Amino acid sequence: MGTNGEHQVSPGAATASGGNGSPVVKLTKKDFVSDQDVRWCPGCGDYSVLAQVQKIIPELGIARENFVFVSGIGCSSRFPYYMNTYGFHTIHGRAPAIASGVKIARPDLQVWVATGDGDALSIGGNHFIHCLRRNMDLKILLFNNRIYGLTKGQYSPTSEIGKKTKSTPYGSIDRPFNPVSVALAAEATFVARAIDTDVVGLQSVLKRAADHRGSAFVEIYQNCNVFNDGAWEAVAEKSVRSDRVVVLEHGKPLVFGKARDKGIRIRPDMTPEVIAVAPGTVGDAMIHDEKRDEPFYPFFLSRLAYPDYPEPVGVFRAVRRPTYDELISQQGETVVAKLGKGDLKGLLHAGEIWRVG
Amino acid sequence: MTEKDPTVPAQIRQVPADTIEHVVVRFAGDSGDGMQLTGTEFTKSAAIAGNDLATFPDYPAEIRAPAGTLAGVSGYQVHFSSNEVFTSGDEPDVLVVMNPAALKVNLADLTVGGVVIINSGTFTDQNIAKAGYSSNPLSDGTLAKYQVFNIDINKAVQTALEGSGLSAKEIQRCKNYYALGLMFWLYSRPTQPEIDAINQKFKKNELFAKANVSAFNAGYNYGETTEMFVSRFVVPRAELEPGIYRHITGNEATAIGLVAAAQRAGLPLFYGSYPITPASDILHALSSYRNYGVVTFQAEDEIAAVASALGAAFAGSIAVTGTSGPGVALKQEAIGLAVMTELPLIIINVQRGGPSTGLPTKTEQADLHQAMIGRNGESPICVIAPSTPADCFTMAFEAIRLATKYMCPVMLLSDGYLANGAEPWKLPEIDTLPRIPVKFHTEVEGFYPYRRDAVTLARPWAIPGTPGLEHRIGGLEKQDVTGNVCYDAANHEHMCLLRQEKINRIVADIPPVEVFGDESGDVLVVGWGSTYGAITHAVKMLRQRGEKVSSVHLKYLNPFPANLGTVLARFKKVVVAEMNLGQLVWHLRAKYLVDAIAVTKIQGRPFKVQEIVVRVEEILGAKRPAYAVADAE
Numbered sequence: 001m002g003t004n005g006e007h008q009v010s011p012g013a014a015t016a017s018g019g020n021g022s023p024v025v026k027l028t029k030k031d032f033v034s035d036q037d038v039r040w041c042p043g044c045g046d047y048s049v050l051a052q053v054q055k056i057i058p059e060l061g062i063a064r065e066n067f068v069f070v071s072g073i074g075c076s077s078r079f080p081y082y083m084n085t086y087g088f089h090t091i092h093g094r095a096p097a098i099a100s101g102v103k104i105a106r107p108d109l110q111v112w113v114a115t116g117d118g119d120a121l122s123i124g125g126n127h128f129i130h131c132l133r134r135n136m137d138l139k140i141l142l143f144n145n146r147i148y149g150l151t152k153g154q155y156s157p158t159s160e161i162g163k164k165t166k167s168t169p170y171g172s173i174d175r176p177f178n179p180v181s182v183a184l185a186a187e188a189t190f191v192a193r194a195i196d197t198d199v200v201g202l203q204s205v206l207k208r209a210a211d212h213r214g215s216a217f218v219e220i221y222q223n224c225n226v227f228n229d230g231a232w233e234a235v236a237e238k239s240v241r242s243d244r245v246v247v248l249e250h251g252k253p254l255v256f257g258k259a260r261d262k263g264i265r266i267r268p269d270m271t272p273e274v275i276a277v278a279p280g281t282v283g284d285a286m287i288h289d290e291k292r293d294e295p296f297y298p299f300f301l302s303r304l305a306y307p308d309y310p311e312p313v314g315v316f317r318a319v320r321r322p323t324y325d326e327l328i329s330q331q332g333e334t335v336v337a338k339l340g341k342g343d344l345k346g347l348l349h350a351g352e353i354w355r356v357g
Numbered sequence: 358m359t360e361k362d363p364t365v366p367a368q369i370r371q372v373p374a375d376t377i378e379h380v381v382v383r384f385a386g387d388s389g390d391g392m393q394l395t396g397t398e399f400t401k402s403a404a405i406a407g408n409d410l411a412t413f414p415d416y417p418a419e420i421r422a423p424a425g426t427l428a429g430v431s432g433y434q435v436h437f438s439s440n441e442v443f444t445s446g447d448e449p450d451v452l453v454v455m456n457p458a459a460l461k462v463n464l465a466d467l468t469v470g471g472v473v474i475i476n477s478g479t480f481t482d483q484n485i486a487k488a489g490y491s492s493n494p495l496s497d498g499t500l501a502k503y504q505v506f507n508i509d510i511n512k513a514v515q516t517a518l519e520g521s522g523l524s525a526k527e528i529q530r531c532k533n534y535y536a537l538g539l540m541f542w543l544y545s546r547p548t549q550p551e552i553d554a555i556n557q558k559f560k561k562n563e564l565f566a567k568a569n570v571s572a573f574n575a576g577y578n579y580g581e582t583t584e585m586f587v588s589r590f591v592v593p594r595a596e597l598e599p600g601i602y603r604h605i606t607g608n609e610a611t612a613i614g615l616v617a618a619a620q621r622a623g624l625p626l627f628y629g630s631y632p633i634t635p636a637s638d639i640l641h642a643l644s645s646y647r648n649y650g651v652v653t654f655q656a657e658d659e660i661a662a663v664a665s666a667l668g669a670a671f672a673g674s675i676a677v678t679g680t681s682g683p684g685v686a687l688k689q690e691a692i693g694l695a696v697m698t699e700l701p702l703i704i705i706n707v708q709r710g711g712p713s714t715g716l717p718t719k720t721e722q723a724d725l726h727q728a729m730i731g732r733n734g735e736s737p738i739c740v741i742a743p744s745t746p747a748d749c750f751t752m753a754f755e756a757i758r759l760a761t762k763y764m765c766p767v768m769l770l771s772d773g774y775l776a777n778g779a780e781p782w783k784l785p786e787i788d789t790l791p792r793i794p795v796k797f798h799t800e801v802e803g804f805y806p807y808r809r810d811a812v813t814l815a816r817p818w819a820i821p822g823t824p825g826l827e828h829r830i831g832g833l834e835k836q837d838v839t840g841n842v843c844y845d846a847a848n849h850e851h852m853c854l855l856r857q858e859k860i861n862r863i864v865a866d867i868p869p870v871e872v873f874g875d876e877s878g879d880v881l882v883v884g885w886g887s888t889y890g891a892i893t894h895a896v897k898m899l900r901q902r903g904e905k906v907s908s909v910h911l912k913y914l915n916p917f918p919a920n921l922g923t924v925l926a927r928f929k930k931v932v933v934a935e936m937n938l939g940q941l942v943w944h945l946r947a948k949y950l951v952d953a954i955a956v957t958k959i960q961g962r963p964f965k966v967q968e969i970v971v972r973v974e975e976i977l978g979a980k981r982p983a984y985a986v987a988d989a990e
Binding site (some may be wrong): 034036063064065066067068070073080081083084085086087088089090091094097098099100101102103104105106108109126127130328331332335336339340341342344345347348349350351352353354355356357 | 401404405407597598599600601602603604613616617620625627629646647648649650652654656657658660661664665666667668669670671672673674676690691694698783784785787790820821822823824825826827828829830831832833841842
């Protein structure tokens with residue numbers, strides 16, 4: 001909104017700048033740790049995500065007061081309480097909509113959304129896709145544990161077919177969503193995936209998301225050790241990970257395996273194929289290009305799933321398109337240039353007016 | 358009624374012009390016949406002529422129901438007068454109908470002896486049958502009680518526009534301007550302003566502009582040259598307060614009121630909305646005000662609309678969401694979040710017929726319960742209601758003043774009748790609009806998100822971007838003062854009481870009710886919202902007959918004004934007139950233990966003055982039968 005400057009308070013001496021070049025005081029992880037006790041179950045994957053966010057966020061060069069964390073409902077949505085920033089723990093599924101209002105009102109803020117598979121893809125599915133469609137400049141972290149944890153163990157929209165839970169004693173018959181596919185179908189400009197226990201990979205993806213202008217979507221494979229323990233074990237367990245995960249790196253070949261002897265390519269019928277590559281070579285493996293404008297390629301990648309294929313982690317897509325707030329601001333400037341800044345008298349006296357007496 | 362008006366120019370004296378005090382005209386036709394436009398243009402001419410007026414557009418929910426059917430009939434009624442106008446009129450004195458279906462739907466409303474102007478060119482056997490008539494109403498005695506003027510407008514425009522370059526079908530679309538021209542003649546209106554308006558409206562298509570002007574002139578000249586009409590009429594200027602006036606609908610006034618208040622608060626206005634009848638015009642108006650610091654966000658649904666507004670409120674904007682009843686139902690959870698997080702949020706509910714999809718284009722006041730008590734938990738909000746279309750400006754402004762001062766949600770209950778109805782509005786002097794003092798909290802020392810102002814109990818508005826005030830809010834119960842999540846039993850009760858007390862304290866900030874009539878008496882008629890005109894007019898008539906009847910009109914519904922209980926107690930009987938099954942009466946009975954009587958109407962149409970008069974007469978126990986009551990005017 002055009003008048004942000006009016007109520008933006010100048011950064012305090014003890015904080016970093018909002019990224020406008022004014023003096024930066026080094027922030028550290030502990031600046032972002034709130035005074036609230038963290039109440040996730042011991043062993044929950046959420047701890048790792050919180051730690052990595054608190055690790056990367058001081059390095060962004062943004063003053064602490066210019067961060068806002070917005071969440072919906074669910075275990076992961078307690079996230080804002082543990083971040084010593086502005087935070088808004090909202091209602092089930094609506095975080096992207098509330099965060100959109102924050103961002104439109106104050107484009108200078110960096111707004112993050114913490115959500116889960118139920119929150120983002122079930123009750124909040126509509127807000128999720130529309131916020132990505134608009135390229136709203138939000139960093140969206142989807143903690144995917146494939147279960148409803150806070151309500152104690154019902155199946156979620158990412159639970160596998162056949163999954164037995166409290167609400168599916170005979171097995172789930174719902175076909176699950178693939179969150180990355182959904183985000184790409186909505187043409188999100190930044191889409192990535194990370195694993196809670198892969199500290200380095202997670203940090204790298206979070207940093208990339210923070211630096212992206214526009215909707216940045218990150219799916220995080222997160223374990224719920226109470227209601228869905230081993231949710232991602234088959235893929236993400238350290239001993240098997242290198243054979244079952246392919247790490248996406250821009251400009252690098254899609255190769256994986258302990259010996260880096262397997263690659264991925266696309267067949268003429270547009271299905272994926274795992275091929276053998278000689279270790280240390282590229283072979284016929286595809287070269288990853290996260291900047292392709294057309295979302296077909298990252299969508300193709302998003303369909304790779306264990307056990308037939310390795311599951312990609314890293315950045316699927318990172319393209320620059322105008323953000324919603326940029327477009328609002330541009331349009332506002334154009335209208336003001338054309339019509340002049342509106343004054344109240346002009347507004348009231350518009351249309352046909354007449355004088356009495 | 359028949360005094361000659363010397364102000365009428367000489368050249369139109371060929372036909373005598375009778376001066377009349379007031380008239381109610383209704384235009385009715387197929388929804389494709391342009392009746393809303395005709396009505397609006399005719400109304401503008403009355404406004405410019407200095408009449409007081411009120412309008413009532415009545416249109417079907419279907420954009421274009423099958424042509425010629427009863428379902429597709431669209432109407433526009435205007436009441437204009439040289440005296441004060443309270444309502445759009447009980448019964449039309451003049452009915453202009455463009456087809457048999459319009460006649461069928463509207464004739465019963467026409468006052469006995471009234472004028473009916475008929476486009477007889479549409480009365481084909483097929484159309485007559487489509488309207489459900491078994492014989493031709495033009496010749497079977499159906500119209501015996503009325504003054505009938507049959508004009509084949511189809512043929513008249515065909516003749517007038519021959520060689521205009523328009524196709525036969527396009528020519529028929531000019532019929533409404535022909536009817537308008539005729540009405541301009543009948544009510545002695547100057548034609549030039551309308552000709553200018555047509556040229557402006559069709560400036561991108563000269564052919565259409567010319568054709569519509571020709572049709573308009575042809576209608577006017579028809580009145581002047583044929584001997585069909587023995588007289589024409591003049592409604593003199595009304596004695597309106599001196600000032601600059603503008604013709605305004607409730608939705609326009611709401612939009613402008615929001616912008617004005619945001620400007621007086623010195624803050625940007627955020628409007629999150631999802632299209633819904635009859636509230637969409639507010640979104641349309643606000644979306645054109647980008648150069649006034651307004652941002653509109655057409656959200657993906659009603660929930661996102663309110664949610665985005667709440668986010669904007671958190672971030673320091675004047676945040677508004679607008680909708681109608683079904684939309685409010687969807688927004689209630691987020692409104693509850695605004696109650697819990699104590700953020701200023703304005704919710705506009707342009708009420709329509711319910712439940713469910715109900716009657717989207719018809720008016721009703723059945724969302725009062727939903728506004729007052731329609732959320733989970735103890736969830737009080739401030740509720741206010743405008744009483745006339747122009748009053749929507751004042752009350753939209755008031756909504757923002759109260760929301761920002763008390764840090765709470767405020768719901769503005771408009772309705773379809775106010776939203777689409779129009780009246781002349783005396784424009785306020787800009788300097789007289791109060792400033793809305795909003796101060797964001799910046800002081801770090803001693804800051805707690807839920808530390809309250811001692812008088813208003815408002816918590817500080819500490820917006821993101823303010824160094825040192827980083828804090829977290831949310832929907833979980835708050836600990837008093839710190840705002841931390843708190844499940845403590847005693848704290849929860851304390852906070853519920855605090856949130857209620859904060860709304861209660863608004864009472865000190867709102868005007869007491871003013872009694873129309875004597876301060877005590879036999880009957881007090883209580884109303885709220887758009888029934889103001891009908892109730893006031895009815896009470897005026899009853900008082901002129903010597904009845905000890907007064908009225909109060911509530912613009913503040915939560916909290917109620919401080920003196921309401923005292924006022925209610927001064928009358929032998931309290932009658933509550935509202936367009937629902939008795940919602941305000943329910944709240945008044947509960948709060949004041951008063952044996953109030955409900956007078957209700959729930960037909961998707963506003964009260965007629967007579968309906969209220971008759972019911973109050975019955976309650977008064979008057980011996981005179983209602984039908985013998987003469988109009989006090």
